[in-house]
Amino acid sequence: MTYTFHWEVPLRELPAFLWGALATLEMSGVACLLGLLVATCGALARLSKRRFLRGAATAYVEAIRNTPFIVQLFYVYFGLVTFGINLEAFTVAIITLTVNCGAYSTEIIRAGIQSIHRGQTEAGLSLGMTYWQVFRYVILMPTLRVVWPPLASQFIATMLGSSVASQISAEELTYAGMMLESRTFRTFEIFFFIAIIYFLMARLFSFLFSLTGQKVFREAWGQL
Amino acid sequence: MLKLEEVHKWFGSLHVLKGISMTVSRGEVVVIVGRSGSGKSTILRCINGLEPIQRGRIEVDGEVVEAHSRHVRKIREEVGFVFQSFNLFPYYTALDNVSLALRIVKKTPSAQARSIAEEMLGRVGLSDKLEAYPDRLSGGQQQRVAIARALAMSPKLMLFDEVTSALDPELVGEVLKVMQDLAEGGMTMVVVTHEMGFARRVADRVLFIHEGQIAEEGPTEQIFTAPQNENLRSFIQSIL
Amino acid sequence: MPEIFIAFSYKDVLYLLQAALVTIAMCAMAFSCGLPVALLIGLIRTARRIPALRWIGWAYVEVFRGTPLLMQIFIAYFGLSILGLQLPRFVAVSIPLILYTGAYMGEIIRAGVEAVPRGQWEAGSSLGMSYPQLLGYVVAPVAVRVMIPPSVGFLVQLVKGTSLAYVVGYVELTRAGYIVSQSTYATMLVFTIVGVIYFGINYPLSLVSQGLEARLKRHA
Numbered sequence: 124m125t126y127t128f129h130w131e132v133p134l135r136e137l138p139a140f141l142w143g144a145l146a147t148l149e150m151s152g153v154a155c156l157l158g159l160l161v162a163t164c165g166a167l168a169r170l171s172k173r174r175f176l177r178g179a180a181t182a183y184v185e186a187i188r189n190t191p192f193i194v195q196l197f198y199v200y201f202g203l204v205t206f207g208i209n210l211e212a213f214t215v216a217i218i219t220l221t222v223n224c225g226a227y228s229t230e231i232i233r234a235g236i237q238s239i240h241r242g243q244t245e246a247g248l249s250l251g252m253t254y255w256q257v258f259r260y261v262i263l264m265p266t267l268r269v270v271w272p273p274l275a276s277q278f279i280a281t282m283l284g285s286s287v288a289s290q291i292s293a294e295e296l297t298y299a300g301m302m303l304e305s306r307t308f309r310t311f312e313i314f315f316f317i318a319i320i321y322f323l324m325a326r327l328f329s330f331l332f333s334l335t336g337q338k339v340f341r342e343a344w345g346q347l
Numbered sequence: 348m349l350k351l352e353e354v355h356k357w358f359g360s361l362h363v364l365k366g367i368s369m370t371v372s373r374g375e376v377v378v379i380v381g382r383s384g385s386g387k388s389t390i391l392r393c394i395n396g397l398e399p400i401q402r403g404r405i406e407v408d409g410e411v412v413e414a415h416s417r418h419v420r421k422i423r424e425e426v427g428f429v430f431q432s433f434n435l436f437p438y439y440t441a442l443d444n445v446s447l448a449l450r451i452v453k454k455t456p457s458a459q460a461r462s463i464a465e466e467m468l469g470r471v472g473l474s475d476k477l478e479a480y481p482d483r484l485s486g487g488q489q490q491r492v493a494i495a496r497a498l499a500m501s502p503k504l505m506l507f508d509e510v511t512s513a514l515d516p517e518l519v520g521e522v523l524k525v526m527q528d529l530a531e532g533g534m535t536m537v538v539v540t541h542e543m544g545f546a547r548r549v550a551d552r553v554l555f556i557h558e559g560q561i562a563e564e565g566p567t568e569q570i571f572t573a574p575q576n577e578n579l580r581s582f583i584q585s586i587l
Numbered sequence: 588m589p590e591i592f593i594a595f596s597y598k599d600v601l602y603l604l605q606a607a608l609v610t611i612a613m614c615a616m617a618f619s620c621g622l623p624v625a626l627l628i629g630l631i632r633t634a635r636r637i638p639a640l641r642w643i644g645w646a647y648v649e650v651f652r653g654t655p656l657l658m659q660i661f662i663a664y665f666g667l668s669i670l671g672l673q674l675p676r677f678v679a680v681s682i683p684l685i686l687y688t689g690a691y692m693g694e695i696i697r698a699g700v701e702a703v704p705r706g707q708w709e710a711g712s713s714l715g716m717s718y719p720q721l722l723g724y725v726v727a728p729v730a731v732r733v734m735i736p737p738s739v740g741f742l743v744q745l746v747k748g749t750s751l752a753y754v755v756g757y758v759e760l761t762r763a764g765y766i767v768s769q770s771t772y773a774t775m776l777v778f779t780i781v782g783v784i785y786f787g788i789n790y791p792l793s794l795v796s797q798g799l800e801a802r803l804k805r806h807a
Contacts, residue, residue, distance in 0.1 A: 185786075185790060185793070186782075186786065188743075188789075188793065189743065189785065189786045189789035189790050189793055190747070190782045190785045190786055190789070191746075191747040191748075191750035191751075191761065191785060192747070192750075193750050193751060193753060193761055194750060194761055194764070194778060194781055194782055194785060195782075197761075197764075197765070197774075197778055198775075198778045198779070198782065201768070201774040201775065201778065202774075202775055202778075204774075205774060205775055279653075283653075283654065283655040283656075284655065285655075286655035286657045286658060287655075287657055287751070289657075290753070290754060297655070297657060297658070310661065310665040311662065311665045311666050311669055314658055314661040314662050314665070315662055317658060318654045318655075318658040318659070318662060321653070321654050321655055321658060322650065322653045322654050325653040325654070326649075326653060395713055397709055397712065397713065415636070420715050420716075420717060421715070423712065423713055423714065423715040424714075424715040426713075427713075428709075428710075428713035430706060430709065430710060430713075432706050433706075434704075434706035434707055434709060434710035435710070436707060436710070436711075436724075436725060436728070437707075437728075437729065438728040438729065438732075439728070447714075447724060448711075448714035448715060448716065451716065451720050451724060452714060452715040452716055452720070453715075493710075496710075496714070497713075497714070500714060500715070
């Protein structure tokens with residue numbers, strides 16, 4: 124092996140990477156929250172009695188789930204440019220990531236809502252609850268409990284997927300690595316280091332989601 | 348035929364078997380009774396090595412049983428085990444369920460395995476269900492296939508672990524009849540059961556297990572008509 | 588609007604379709620070579636009596652599921668050249684995908700094996716079957732049926748994953764789309780077509796997976 128490893132290169136740039144990591148967290152955090160809103164609407168649309176809503180939501184979900192994120196990113200980025208809208212790459216990334224996360228989350232929430240047996244709704248109503256009370260106690264909490272683990276996994280996956288945003292030069296962790304790489308050419312060491320940062324972030328979030336879930340739902344989930 | 352010497356078993360810190368010693372001679376039918384959790388099923392599972400023991404010794408026909416060893420496989424070819432939940436292989440027909448082990452464990456040629464399987468299924472009264480899959484059979488029929496499956500291996504010893512407990516009452520009789528025929532045919536059997544009527548009719552000896560120990564044992568009639576042990580007395584009363 | 592159609596012709600569509608074949612070839616390579624890895628990982632994760640093996644399998648899966656695929660591709664691609672290996676590009680890019688498949692399919696296999704009720708294992712053991720025999724005759728029929736829907740779902744994931752070979756310059760469908768759009772300026776049109784092609788590959792797979800899942804639930 125004629126290659127000598129220069130681990131001090133990425134270590135020297137730790138501050139840059141930490142900023143990058145923060146940017147990644149900001150990007151994916153916003154995207155997940157907005158995505159959650161989109162997903163709730165999407166899930167309700169998918170379960171709606173109106174065929175148009177159901178169809179539109181299904182088309183949205185299937186289109187996103189069956190195409191690669193990088194293609195979606197290019198589509199939005201170049202599409203906006205074509206129509207004369209010049210947004211910052213970071214913003215474009217957030218938008219696309221939101222749309223992406225929203226589609227997957229829609230399915231998760233839809234499945235969660237459907238897993239609540241219809242009989243329970245009927246039971247609630249028969250006990251004299253109002254629709255709102257039924258929604259709050261019979262549907263909402265159990266649904267949240269059911270969707271929490273898969274949603275947590277999806278959010279972590281979204282955070283990992285945000286690394287692709289580097290390809291449109293959005294300023295996040297991977298992009299920081301690419302910048303350093305073009306200066307020093309220490310590709311392996313840099314990206315190995317960055318991969319470790321992603322891994323640690325993913326584990327941290329898995330732990331936090333698990334912990335929060337346990338506190339709120341009093342469920343003993345293992346690691347998510 | 349079968350010998351247990353001072354067998355102790357712990358599940359973690361729970362002392363489940365506290366010095367079990369028993370022998371079973373060839374051709375004997377021994378029934379083990381006791382309350383839930385007394386350890387009776389565990390004894391059976393230790394005999395064929397499904398559960399390891401921490402102290403003591405189990406011998407089947409002179410061979411020591413050591414769970415998780417390579418040798419225990421050979422012993423299992425000679426010991427048949429019938430489970431409470433049948434455990435038939437869901438994607439095999441009744442015939443294939445019975446002949447599978449013959450073919451792959453005993454390396455019996457296909458045609459011969461098939462005819463043995465047919466014969467066994469005939470003995471348990473299911474000649475018309477050869478090509479049926481388990482999900483099409485009633486509980487009693489599934490259990491009879493399970494018995495046929497164990498019998499096909501020509502075992503020297505048959506172990507029955509509460510085999511009727513999971514059955515609807517009206518299906519229990521057909522399984523007990525098969526077991527009775529087996530006993531009358533001279534098979535060495537150790538049966539864990541709640542079916543007292545069956546025990547009285549078929550068993551040579553009865554063992555009463557209480558809290559991991561053999562509280563009383565003796566010939567069948569003696570156990571039922573003149574039980575010595577207090578726990579046994581209250582147990583019999585609660586059953587009858 | 589008419590500017591979008593400048594310099595774009597059917598030749599470009601053919602080029603894209605060719606690239607689609609490359610994508611499919613990469614998937615086939617990754618999946619077929621990844622399956623043995625997955626089998627290994629899946630089985631060692633269910634090794635009840637050797638915790639060390641279980642841990643190794645768990646660690647492997649965690650690493651590949653806890654890091655971005657993009658990073659995996661970068662590291663593997665450049666790592667291989669560091670080791671001095673001069674592999675053809677196709678192989679070099681397939682290797683991270685193979686390891687990725689090994690991790691995700693390994694999980695699917697583990698779940699499939701664990702779906703077999705303990706009683707079946709015991710029944711087979713009690714009949715004197717050895718471990719390999721148990722796996723082949725008792726576990727396989729049940730596990731394979733359980734594993735097929737998520738496996739098809741994973742294929743979709745894999746197809747999307749190949750798009751990241753873009754970043755090391757390898758010409759598969761996404762990189763081809765980029766190249767065409769750079770030379771024809773018909774970006775929107777090109778990427779729409781690229782999206783449609785990916786959709787055309789993946790949607791049938793998704794439908795099959797969903798259909799199989801529904802059938803499995805009914806039979807259970």
